Amino acid sequence: MTCAPHPATFRLLDTYVGWDESTEPGARGIVGIVGFDDPAGLRLAYRGDAPEGPTRGSLLPWFPDPRLAPGCGPCAWYLLVPDERRLLRRDVCSGAFTPVWPPGCDPAALREPVSVAARGHRLAVVESDRVLVWRREGGQLAGVIRAERPRWAALAPDDEVLVACQGSTDLRRYDSTGGFRGVLRTGARGEVIGLRTGPERTVWLLTDDDGRIRIHRGGHRGPFRPVTADELAAALPPSALTSAGEDGFCLSEKGPDGPQTTCFTWQGLPRDAAPPTTDAYMTSGSYVTTLIDSGISRCRWHRVRVDADVPAGTAVAVEIVVSEDGRYEESDWQLSAPGATDFLVDQPPGRFLRLRLRLSGDGGATPVVRRIRLDFPRATSADLLPPAFRQDPAADDFTERFLSLFDATLAQLDRVIERYPALLDPAGVPDRVLPWLAGLLGLSYEAGWDAPTRRALLAAAPELYRRRGTPWALREAVRIVFGVAPVIDELAADRCWAQLRKAAQGQGQGPEPRRGQGLGAVRLFGRSASRFRIGGSALGAAPLRAFGAPDSDPYTAHAHRFRVLLPAGSADRTALLRLVERQAPAHTVGSVRTGGAGFVVGSRSTVGVDTAFVPLPAPVLGGARPVRLNRDGVLRPGPRGLRRGVGVGVVSAVGVHTRVS
The missing domain is CATH 2.130.10.10 (YVTN repeat-like/Quinoprotein amine dehydrogenase)
Structure with a gap:
């Protein structure tokens, strides 16, 4: 029994707590039942000399007849x-x-x-x-x-x-x-x-x-x-x-x-008919416990609950007897109703209880008993009634049994309510419950996402909602779904309108400080070639674009626009675009760009997305692409060994030690 600071209210019989088998010389103990050390539970024994081992018939699918x-x-x-x-x-x-x-x-x-x-x-x-x-x-x-x-x-x-x-x-x-x-x-x-x-x-x-x-x-x-x-x-x-x-x-x-x-x-x-087979299990078995001590004098035992699987053709029967000093007659046993796995104790008060379990079957199947729970002392909602309803002992006993029917139903509801927080645990619920749990949080899954990805999104949902609309939240969502951290490129940061270079800091070698570039050297505003201006652009020299006054272009160009950059082959572009549209703020416009084959002339390229520095191939003299002996040709590695791309702290020249791909 589990030790607790409060008085015990139930007793368990199972593999972990113990089945408390009777060892008294006069008791019949265990007959035809095995599995006392098996977490699966008690069951009828196999026929033959190996009651707990497999039978030849059960192994036929793997070891068939020699013919x-x-x-x-x-x-x-x-x-x-x-x-x-x-x-x-x-x-x-x-x-x-x-x-x-x-x-x-x-x-x-x-x-x-x-x-x-x-x-x-x-x-x-x-x-x-x-x-x-x-x-x-x-x-x-x-x-x-x-x-x-x-x-x-x-x-x-x-x-x-x-x-x-x-x-x-x-x-x-x-x-x-x-x-x-x-x-x-x-x-x-x-x-x-x-x-x-x-x-x-x-x-x-x-x-x-x-x-x-x-x-x-x-x-x-x-x-x-x-x-x-x-x-x-x-x-x-x-x-x-x-x-x-x-x-x-x-x-x-x-x-x-x-x-x-x-x-x-x-x-x-x-x-036409199946050949006769030999019965695998024994048809009956029994097991008797030792005297189970409640620790309470004249204890009123309340309820017996059996957790079991009972296939067709099998049965489970439970008998109990209660006594104050451990002595009883054979006629004192109380037998449960046929097929009942939950019943009340109808015995006089007593400190000790003994239980007898009987299993029966047709030889082809066996019931399995995982756990037996004994509740004591008797506690029902009748304890809340006024004393006037409990003066007659016979009426009091009937009232307690009658109210126990409703108490059992309410207890099941209480257990459901107690276990409800477990349904909100992303790491503990079954896979089939994840869509339901995501619906409570307003998340939507795609068909291609596996269970670990869905659990990770549920676990990160509170922080993602708190920081929704920020680059961190978008980057974290992409990392969870696709397993790679993207680069968030805000296009407004690339604007170079009306900017001056910063003045150099510090003093030069001479008596006068170094000066940065000032007005007169940089044109802040001038003739725009990006779109047509009346009186300022020649016809056909600038495109016709109508999206506001040209003077606001330095502030509105690429405003509220961003780009998600990922290496080539790291994610499905269509699925990534759907995720970005769901995670982006409503006033922004997002786009997706995955890595290409190399630098793109005329547009921004990101190392690690569009390019990768890799070592030059081994030189080969002759063949379809012969190597010319010049300063860029290396026949064998030098004293420092073969260069493997760009080295940190080592001077590397693109085109000599590496190539951009």
Whole structure:
């Protein structure tokens, strides 16, 4: 129980706090239930000697029956018929199994086939004393591998064949022609019942050690180690095989109306009904807790809540008993209603409570119980009523139970309200909630923005709104969306109307100070060639432009206009322009310019946007563009080494050490 300064009001039973299993000699404790250390919760045990491990049936999609092997494509399968010494291949178009080789055309007649393996267009059939390897899906016999009692084979991506022999878990390595390459030690115990290869040259091994099935992962670069079924499912995609029994097998594949199941016999003939399968789980299990101490004498236990997943065909039942001294009779147990996972405690007051959990199923599925919560002492809205309503004990008990129905509903509303601030956390909400959260803040997303970009915009929204319309806000929005900081060029700063050069500061070498350029040397105003003036411009010498008085041109030229500069290839120009239009103030006009191929004559160019200083290419004598031996030609680096562009603190000459591109 979590330590807190206030009295406890509930008790949790789960993996993190503990399930408090009973260890008393007379109690039945745990029967048929596993998962007490699993955060996923309690569940029914598997049948057999490994109640918590995987079953052979659950691993069929990854380790099929030795007579089956998935081929190239989602619907391609190979089926080995040992009794008839035939190998069948499923036709992708018709879905029927047909012989790989026509009668009498088998390049290597099968004698005693044991298992089959396939990978891409390669095929291998394991016999009692050899392994036959084909290419082109059986069209070309690549080689024959001689081995002692082989049972399993797997085809590696580098034209390697792994063979597992009877009585050993070590793997023998061959090439497709039968050449021996060595032995791969696995260190696994038991008997090999499955073998396959995965990406990055990984090898997956399935063993049976006295009824306990284990999965091992290894390869040429690392030792083999046991892994779980979840790790297997995360690393390798499952096949369409869903079940296999004595009478046949079934495949679950995508159809025009959704997933459909197709069943076949072991001779490749279609079946109408699925073959019988062995139950994976036990059909019942129970678990009893120890005496749970409330710490309150004659405590009135209030409520039991069970957090569980109950699939069809399964059930969860909870029984409780309350006592003051830990002694009780079998008839004192209170059983919850069928299917109820939230009920009130109908027991006399007592300090101790004991709980019994029963799980049941049909063998094909199991319920999962994640957590059980016990609320105490009883606290309802009846405590707010006047004492006159609580004088009769029987009526008082009914009133408390009746009001508990409404208290439960209000408690759910309170939990929703308490969790509401979590919905405003950009880093914690699911991806699908981000558009809703952006709508609350007035943000709009584009379809191409990923979830991290949207979360970053939501986190920066308060500061972006506070400084909206400033160059910083526009620069920050572009940086978040496109991952690059732009250059904001305000065109009004480029105006050079009616300006004088600043006077030089400081004293010169002579007795008189140095003077800057003054009036008479710079023309402040004069004849304008930018647009036509009546009485001042010759016809055809200046363009006709009508946007106000010409005398205001020094103040209105490029006013409220800016340009966003980005290097070439750093952002989509159309998407960038849409973002700039949304972020720019209403009285301004923004434009976008991405980097070009070099300097633009007659317009402003920015280093890093339009240009980049790169080193000269290596000189080559002769060829299409021969190097001339002059002062700019360098045959080999000097004592300081090869120049790599512009160096800080080092004199670099454009055209000698670098070129502008």
